[in-house]
Amino acid sequence: xxxxxxxxxxxATEGAIVQINCxxxxxxxxxxxxxxxxxxxxxxxxxxxxxxxxxxxGRFSSFLSRxxxxxxxxxxxxxxxxxxSYLCAAMDSNYQLIWGAGTKLIIKP
Amino acid sequence: GAVVxxxxxxxxxxxxxxxxxxxxxxxFQATTMFWYRQFPKQSLMLMATSNEGSKxxxxxxxxxxxxxxxxxxxxxxxxxxxxxxxxxxxxxxxSALPGxxxxxxxxxxxxxxxxxx
Numbered sequence: 001x002x003x004x005x006x007x008x009x010x011x012a013t014e015g016a017i018v019q020i021n022c023x024x025x026x027x028x029x030x031x032x033x034x035x036x037x038x039x040x041x042x043x044x045x046x047x048x049x050x051x052x053x054x055x056x057x058g059r060f061s062s063f064l065s066r067x068x069x070x071x072x073x074x075x076x077x078x079x080x081x082x083x084x085s086y087l088c089a090a091m092d093s094n095y096q097l098i099w100g101a102g103t104k105l106i107i108k109p
Numbered sequence: 110g111a112v113v114x115x116x117x118x119x120x121x122x123x124x125x126x127x128x129x130x131x132x133x134x135x136x137f138q139a140t141t142m143f144w145y146r147q148f149p150k151q152s153l154m155l156m157a158t159s160n161e162g163s164k165x166x167x168x169x170x171x172x173x174x175x176x177x178x179x180x181x182x183x184x185x186x187x188x189x190x191x192x193x194x195x196x197x198x199x200x201x202x203x204s205a206l207p208g209x210x211x212x213x214x215x216x217x218x219x220x221x222x223x224x225x226x
Contacts, residue, residue: 042220
């Protein structure tokens with residue numbers, strides 16, 4: 001079956017670094033997405049990886065290992081506004097997104 | 110670019126009535142649109158995939174006669190919740206897949222919060 005696993009909740013301190021892990025199993029693979037979702041709002045796109053390696057975009061970076069079925073989202077210099085749910089989603093061979101349950105990130109001062 | 114709108118943003122209706130939600134791609138043509146439902150503290154659940162000019166493909170467990178989807182043009186898809194009941198109260202989100210997207214990114218609408226009394 002198809003499955004996405006990511007931690008339910010994480011807590012970090014303002015100014016610190018946090019890594020949110022995601023493992024996936026899909027029928028075929030057309031890329032791994034990370035989205036940010038604040039409560040009551042739709043998801044917003046953060047990153048897309050289809051090749052192995054690290055993609056850096058400002059304070060956020062995303063890593064992919066296709067052989068391990070593994071990705072992580074790295075958030076640096078955490079700000080209070082980064083408190084949100086982070087959704088990992090893998091695109092299968094039919095170009096459908098298989099969604100993880102999301103990781104709720106709590107930032108403390 | 111790549112903006113998707115939804116209307117209405119929120120709606121409250123009586124049990125037994127029908128509600129129509131519109132999803133529009135404002136600056137691109139969307140060959141495929143997706144409809145999701147999200148309950149509180151849960152992830153997105155794909156309800157159906159809608160391709161312009163053809164019937165929608167519904168996910169297992171989603172009643173096609175209750176959730177009517179019409180993708181009449183390359184910029185508009187509608188979801189009609191028929192005979193709504195309180196258990197249909199949820200956050201409904203659409204996304205659109207541009208036909209020429211370089212990396213298969215879906216662009217999400219802002220969502221519609223439906224409350225059925």
